[in-house]
Amino acid sequence: MSERENILGRIREALKVGALVPGLHGHGQPASASPLSSPRQWLPKVGDSFDEQLALFAKNAAELKADFQLFKSADEARQAINSLRDKEKWQRVGGHSGDLTDAICPTLNLPLLRTDRPYDVHELEACDAGISECDALIAQTGTVLVTNRSAGGRALSVLPPHHVVLARRDQLVADLPAAFALLQQRYATNYPSMISFITGPSRTGDIERIMVLGAHGPKKLTIICF
Amino acid sequence: MSFVSQFKAQAQVMTGDLRHRKFIRRALRNYETVRDARKASFQDWPGARQRAAETKWQAVNHLDQHLEQFAAKLESRGTKVHWATTAAQAREIILKIVHDKQAKSVIKSKAMTSEEIHLNDALEHAGLNVVESDLGELIVQLRKETPYHIVFPSMHLTRDEISELFQRELGAAATNDPEELTMIARRALRKKYLTADIGITGANFAIAETGMISITENEGNARLTAALPKTMISLLGIEKVLPRMDDLALFLPLLATMGTGQQLTCYNTLYSGPRQPGETDGPEEWHVVLLDNHRTELLADAEQRDALHCIRCGACLNVCPIFRNVGGHTYGTTYSGPIGSVITPHLRGLQEWKHLSSASSLCGACTETCPVKIDLHHHLLQNRRNAAKQKPSFGEQTAFKLFAFAANRPTLWNFGMTMARIFQPLQGAVKGSMLDPAKAWTKTRDLPPIAPESFKAWWRNRK
Amino acid sequence: MTVTLFIPCFVDALFPRAGISMVEILERLGHKVVFPEAITCCGQPPFNSGYWDEARTVAAKVLPQLANAEAVVIGSGSCGAMLKVFYPQLFENTPQAALAKQISGRTWEFSDFLVSQLGVTDLGAKFPHKVTFHDGCHGLRELGIKKSPRALLGKVNGLELVEMSEAETCCGFGGTFAAKFPMISTAMGEVKCASAVETSAEYIVSNDSSCLMHIQGLLSRQGNPLKTIHLAEVLNQR
Numbered sequence: 001m002s003e004r005e006n007i008l009g010r011i012r013e014a015l016k017v018g019a020l021v022p023g024l025h026g027h028g029q030p031a032s033a034s035p036l037s038s039p040r041q042w043l044p045k046v047g048d049s050f051d052e053q054l055a056l057f058a059k060n061a062a063e064l065k066a067d068f069q070l071f072k073s074a075d076e077a078r079q080a081i082n083s084l085r086d087k088e089k090w091q092r093v094g095g096h097s098g099d100l101t102d103a104i105c106p107t108l109n110l111p112l113l114r115t116d117r118p119y120d121v122h123e124l125e126a127c128d129a130g131i132s133e134c135d136a137l138i139a140q141t142g143t144v145l146v147t148n149r150s151a152g153g154r155a156l157s158v159l160p161p162h163h164v165v166l167a168r169r170d171q172l173v174a175d176l177p178a179a180f181a182l183l184q185q186r187y188a189t190n191y192p193s194m195i196s197f198i199t200g201p202s203r204t205g206d207i208e209r210i211m212v213l214g215a216h217g218p219k220k221l222t223i224i225c226f
Numbered sequence: 227m228s229f230v231s232q233f234k235a236q237a238q239v240m241t242g243d244l245r246h247r248k249f250i251r252r253a254l255r256n257y258e259t260v261r262d263a264r265k266a267s268f269q270d271w272p273g274a275r276q277r278a279a280e281t282k283w284q285a286v287n288h289l290d291q292h293l294e295q296f297a298a299k300l301e302s303r304g305t306k307v308h309w310a311t312t313a314a315q316a317r318e319i320i321l322k323i324v325h326d327k328q329a330k331s332v333i334k335s336k337a338m339t340s341e342e343i344h345l346n347d348a349l350e351h352a353g354l355n356v357v358e359s360d361l362g363e364l365i366v367q368l369r370k371e372t373p374y375h376i377v378f379p380s381m382h383l384t385r386d387e388i389s390e391l392f393q394r395e396l397g398a399a400a401t402n403d404p405e406e407l408t409m410i411a412r413r414a415l416r417k418k419y420l421t422a423d424i425g426i427t428g429a430n431f432a433i434a435e436t437g438m439i440s441i442t443e444n445e446g447n448a449r450l451t452a453a454l455p456k457t458m459i460s461l462l463g464i465e466k467v468l469p470r471m472d473d474l475a476l477f478l479p480l481l482a483t484m485g486t487g488q489q490l491t492c493y494n495t496l497y498s499g500p501r502q503p504g505e506t507d508g509p510e511e512w513h514v515v516l517l518d519n520h521r522t523e524l525l526a527d528a529e530q531r532d533a534l535h536c537i538r539c540g541a542c543l544n545v546c547p548i549f550r551n552v553g554g555h556t557y558g559t560t561y562s563g564p565i566g567s568v569i570t571p572h573l574r575g576l577q578e579w580k581h582l583s584s585a586s587s588l589c590g591a592c593t594e595t596c597p598v599k600i601d602l603h604h605h606l607l608q609n610r611r612n613a614a615k616q617k618p619s620f621g622e623q624t625a626f627k628l629f630a631f632a633a634n635r636p637t638l639w640n641f642g643m644t645m646a647r648i649f650q651p652l653q654g655a656v657k658g659s660m661l662d663p664a665k666a667w668t669k670t671r672d673l674p675p676i677a678p679e680s681f682k683a684w685w686r687n688r689k
Numbered sequence: 690m691t692v693t694l695f696i697p698c699f700v701d702a703l704f705p706r707a708g709i710s711m712v713e714i715l716e717r718l719g720h721k722v723v724f725p726e727a728i729t730c731c732g733q734p735p736f737n738s739g740y741w742d743e744a745r746t747v748a749a750k751v752l753p754q755l756a757n758a759e760a761v762v763i764g765s766g767s768c769g770a771m772l773k774v775f776y777p778q779l780f781e782n783t784p785q786a787a788l789a790k791q792i793s794g795r796t797w798e799f800s801d802f803l804v805s806q807l808g809v810t811d812l813g814a815k816f817p818h819k820v821t822f823h824d825g826c827h828g829l830r831e832l833g834i835k836k837s838p839r840a841l842l843g844k845v846n847g848l849e850l851v852e853m854s855e856a857e858t859c860c861g862f863g864g865t866f867a868a869k870f871p872m873i874s875t876a877m878g879e880v881k882c883a884s885a886v887e888t889s890a891e892y893i894v895s896n897d898s899s900c901l902m903h904i905q906g907l908l909s910r911q912g913n914p915l916k917t918i919h920l921a922e923v924l925n926q927r
Contacts, residue, residue, distance in 0.1 A: 002309070003308075003309040003310060003311050003315065004297075004309040006309075006311055007293075007309050007311060007464065007516070007518050007522065008290050008293065008294065010518070010522040010525075010526075011289050011290045011293070011464075011522055011525060012290050013526070014522055014525040014526035015287060015288075015289065015290065015525070017526075017528040018287070018528065019283070019286075019287060019528040019529075019531040019532065021279075021280060021283050022276075022279040022280070022283060022532055022535070022598070022599035022600070022601070023275075023276050023279050023280075023599050038475075039274065039277060039475050039476035040475075041269065041270065041273070042268055042269055042270045042271070042273045042274035042277060042476070043268060043269065043274070043475070043476070043479060044267040044268055044269065044479075044489070045269055060489070115506060115507065116506055117506060118506055119506065119507075121420060121454060121507070122420060125416070125420060141479070141489050141490045142489075143490060148505055148507070148508065149505075152506075153453075153505065153506045153507040153508070154449070154452065154453035154507045154508045155450070155453040155454065155507050157449075158446050158449040158450055158453065158493075159450065159453070159454075175475075176474075176475035176476075176478065176479065177472060177475045179475070180471060180472040180474065180475050181472070183471070184471070184472070191436060191438070191496075191498045192498075192502075192505075193303070193497060193498050193499040193500065193501065193502045193505060193508060194452070194453075194495060194496070194497055194498075194508065195438075195495065195496040195498075196449065196493055196494070196495040196496075197478070197490060197493070197494040197495070198492065198493060199488075199489070199490040199491065199492050199493075199494070200492050201492070202444070202445055202446040202492055202493075203444050203445070203492055204361045204362075204408055204444060204445050205378075205444070205486070206360070206361040206362035206365065206378065206379070206380050206381075206408075207361070207380070207383075207385055207388055207404040207407055207408065208253070208384065208385055208404060209253045209256060209257070209378070209381065210404045212404050212405045212408040214408070214409075214412065215361055215408055215411075215412065215444065215445035215446060215447070216359065216361075216412060216415065216419075216445045216446040216447040216450055217445065217446020217447075217449060217450070217492070217493070218446070234870070234872075237870065237872050237873055238872045241872045241873060241875070241876035242872075247876065251880070547858055547859045547861065547877045547880070548873055548877075550880075551873055551876040551877055551880070552873060552876075584738075584866070584869055584870070585866070585869075585870050585873060586863065586866065587826065587859045587861055587862060587863025587864075587866050587867075587874070587877065588737065588826070588863060588866075589826035589830070589858075589859035589863070590826055590827075590829075590830035590831065591826075591830070591857075591858075591859065593830070594830055607737065607739075609739075610737070610738060610739030611739045611741050612739075613739055614738070614739035614740050614741075615739070615741075618740070622738060622740065623740060623743070626734070626735040626738065626740045626743040626744075627743055629730075629734065629735060629743070629747075630732075630735065630743045630744075630746040630747045632729075633698075633729045633730045633732070633747045633750070634729075634746065634747060634750045636726065636727050636729055639729045639730075643701075643702050646702070647702075666867075666868040666869075666871045667867065667868055667871065667906070669871060670871060670875040670907065670910060671875065671878070671903065671906030671907050671909075671910055672905075672906045672909040672910050673906065674703045674704070674902055674905065674906070675703075676702050676703060677702065677703060677704070677705045677706075679705060680701050680702055680705055681696050681700060681701040681705035681708040681709065682696075682701055682726060684705055684708075684709055685712075685724050685726070686726075
């Protein structure tokens with residue numbers, strides 16, 4: 001018999017005796033007996049209107065030390081990314097093809113390493129920034145939701161020292177349950193092999209619990225939204 | 227030396243280290259502050275906790291179905307799923323993959339399961355270069371120590387100790403700036419990510435519905451470990467399952483709140499396969515190793531089955547007054563603190579590890595904080611009962627039999643109290659010394675005098 | 690109401706004033722107090738050490754003594770938890786299971802009984818001192834008692850309650866734990882004492898004499914003038 005069958009056999013044997021559901025003191029119905037409602041009712045509050053949610057995202061991003069920049073037009077967004085290039089003296093950036101990136105990135109006039117085509121990871125490591133799109137922005141937590149399909153693979157959003165996200169305003173979703181619903185709706189038949197909830201730039205507290213940004217991933221996370 | 231003697235000797239040393247106790251207490255007080263702020267941001271924390279407990283109950287009490295679904299989904303997308311009953315089997319599976327790939331170097335992101343099966347030793351013994359990429363894990367690896375805490379592996383060390391370590395092991399310049407120290411590690415590890423043949427990760431959750439693992443981290447090291455090496459191996463305990471992907475909408479913030487006092491950690495990443503057609507990076511091969519290692523024995527104990535609900539957030543360690551005063555290494559186990567004291571007897575033997583269940587005042591702070599409502603301190607009590615039933619200590623059992631004998635004979639009991647009252651002044655002469663029958667108490671504490679008139683005597687006299 | 694008083698073994702021998710205060714308070718409130726003298730101990734020491742057969746032997750003698758009680762009142766969260774929470778477990782699947790459950794439902798910790806059952810908070814007590822309150826773990830977490838003792842202290846004339854930062858942290862007593870692992874127990878007690886000292890209170894008040902025995906033992910050894918006193922004694926001061 002395979003180990004798989006051994007383990008599953010032991011599990012089935014063990015489960016012949018039932019266990020009490022925690023917190024119900026032996027009286028209540030187990031969770032499986034009734035369909036579970038959305039966890040939304042327990043999670044932190046999110047405002048009802050779009051403007052409240054946008055303000056909440058901005059507040060969360062600020063607390064997370066992410067740089068959230070909101071613009072009225074693609075032109076303004078182009079100016080913003082150009083000033084980042086100048087300020088940080090970018091020589092080379094990583095990116096991928098997409099509606100937003102194609103509209104914004106050419107204005108940089110920099111060599112662009114495309115990571116949605118076969119690429120050399122050493123070259124990506126030498127890039128000053130990784131510019132990607134995303135699947136959604138999550139107001140509740142200040143999170144950028146990416147997949148390797150929407151954001152140029154697995155490494156682009158984590159290997160260069162600065163991750164720049166381009167997003168449209170209508171990509172903002174209220175909360176985590178909405179983000180998972182979006183993933184299901186968009187990908188359920190064929191999920192991207194990586195889905196990542198990015199909540200602020202990389203950090204660590206492993207030395208005396210003092211927060212330091214840029215542990216292994218990007219030190220900076222800029223979200224350009226228009 | 228037996229495990230219990232080692233534990234007592236180490237506890238003696240650590241409780242005497244006032245600097246250490248203060249250092250840990252300060253760190254955990256800061257944790258409490260941020261944790262409480264996060265808890266307060268939930269609309270209904272008790273409701274969230276109850277829902278989480280019920281979801282894990284559902285996951286664990288239908289574990290066979292969930293694991294089959296999980297494995298089938300993963301396999302359908304090209305992931306190789308392995309099953310290991312024992313730690314040795316898990317090591318063999320991983321060593322075989324490493325050997326087949328003719329790998330020379332391994333980069334690891336934090337995985338307590340790998341500590342549990344002593345994977346690093348096995349890999350190094352097989353001639354591989356193994357590097358831990360989580361900063362805290364790297365620090366304890368360089369010190370040749372085990373993690374001090376399941377979430378904060380290096381929380382016992384000061385920046386100066388870490389600086390000395392980096393000077394010695396990495397040839398770094400002296401600095402006591404946490405940021406500079408972090409950058410030293412960042413630079414040292416960058417090359418390793420790019421050149422490692424194999425990336426090894428753990429997992430925080432295994433989603434049955436969609437065949438995904440979820441990894442929670444802050445540093446980005448797991449993201450890199452799962453992006454750059456050609457082969458990826460993930461080692462996880464079979465209890466990690468959650469039924470549905472959207473259960474994470476609750477579990478991710480729950481874990482972050484209780485683990486580190488964050489709303490969400492920086493990266494929460496779901497992996498459902500190796501590089502798929504049309505994808506440009508990520509591992510060509512992904513192996514998922516499902517580890518039993520006595521978990522099915524714990525599952526068979528219906529009374530303590532909820533210990534398998536554990537999401538390894540570390541919250542019970544953080545509030546435990548025992549952990550705070552003896553520190554993580556004193557336990558001598560992979561999992562320390564209350565959850566470690568509950569499960570280690572199941573994982574490594576009741577008689578050898580029952581002392582961890584006795585080394586508790588049963589204060590219940592752990593149970594009160596646990597986000598999935600594991601009845602931790604009552605399980606400690608049950609472990610004591612099971613241990614005494616299986617193999618009673620002659621001395622203790624005799625003492626309690628005598629105690630019960632006297633307690634059931636009020637006249638004898640009261641006579642004993644009278645004798646104690648008469649002889650207590652004599653005890654003063656030997657207080658705290660080897661001759662003192664109560665020396666375990668009186669070495670550090672005074673005993674109250676036995677009252678000249680007991681309550682019973684007072685009651686009788688007033689009638 | 691007829692109140693059956695359960696006096697824990699260590700209260701009987703070491704802290705009779707706590708028991709006497711309870712009797713006097715309850716009688717002043719117009720209740721009849723009965724005290725089953727045949728009870729010696731609730732059986733918690735063997736129970737907590739894992740020797741449940743021996744604990745059952747002791748507890749089995751307690752049950753009939755309380756069988757007809759209208760209300761069982763205990764001045765200790767720890768022994769209260771033993772009767773209320775653990776007796777039903779200890780006697781599960783035994784002929785005494787029903788009786789243990791019945792007694793559990795009629796058992797109260799003293800402060801909780803005053804506030805939640807009798808609806809009394811003001812006992813006309815006077816205690817002109819600065820005090821801090823220690824929550825015994827069994828009372829706090831097994832019985833869920835947090836507000837009642839504070840409500841009672843709030844009505845004591847002249848009393849100033851200053852909360853300590855570690856009010857809910859275990860004092861380190863834990864029964865046989867204190868003797869089996871004295872170094873850990875002592876370290877925990879030191880944390881407790883330091884937190885109490887920070888408040889500059891004159892007294893540590895608690896509804897559990899067992900914790901106070903531990904705390905007082907440490908304070909006395911340290912030569913610290915901070916004193917401990919049972920809640921009932923404070924409430925009985927005129």
